[in-house]
Amino acid sequence: MTVFIALLRGINVGGKNKIKMAELREMFEKLGYIPVKTYIQSGNILFQSNEGEDELRKKIEHQIEEEFGISINVILRTASEMEQIIQNCPFSEEALSQAKEAAPDVETLYVTLLLEAPNPENVELLEEYQSERDQFKVIGREVFLLYHHSVRDSKLATNLHKLNVPATTRNWKTINKLVTMAKEMEGFRY
Known part of the structure; x- marks a missing residue:
């Protein structure tokens, strides 16, 4: 099973x-x-x-x-795919630490899990919302998101629908749990 x-x-x-x-x-x-x-x-x-x-x-x-x-x-x-998500985290320890320092009271690392891998053209549409404060990397059916502030203030987060794939997002603590x-x-x- x-x-x-x-x-x-x-x-x-x-x-x-x-x-x-x-x-x-x-x-x-x-x-x-x-x-x-x-x-x-x-x-x-x-x-x-x-x-x-x-x-x-x-x-x-x-x-x-x-x-x-x-x-x-x-x-x-x-279960093995979820474990692979943790292993695939594309952000360095330094990048994770910098995000946490910038926003110590909120979650900074999230994963958006997609029904299927997005089209490259749709990923390009999302790139215009990336900045030093909002970063993302797509690996297969996952979008790794790193915020240097609250996710609620993120234009990147509110534009994930541009990937045009059914999705849901969880924070890093939830993924690990x-x-x-x-x-x-x-x-x-x-």
Whole structure:
């Protein structure tokens, strides 16, 4: 069995698309994905399955719409793909430290997980929003984002939609926590 992490886009944000994590866990269990774990309220679900990514994504998206009346994108990564994201971080320790010094009270490193790799032309559109304060690197289906201020003040963050690919963003702490949880789950056999 493969450990997957489902990353739901746009739930429990600003009072919209509310789904309780307990209800989401129950939905995954009804689909036969056991064990199921969730992490924080923003739609991070870990589960095991032998199904392929496309089949899983369609099934989960359909079930969320059926049970909760919400049409959202679900981005899936396997445990090993999530671990690879950590290994692929393109920013140097020095760059990470400089960002943290500039904005010590906020998260500075994020990853936007894409449904598929973006077209190079769309990546070029995003480059006009890059600066010394807002940097990004695209590696496969991930966009690594480094901010030297709050993400809320970022033109780069508000223009990620120009990649024209369904996506969801998580901060670096969440990515690391999901990898830790996935490793724990990999040892579990139901």
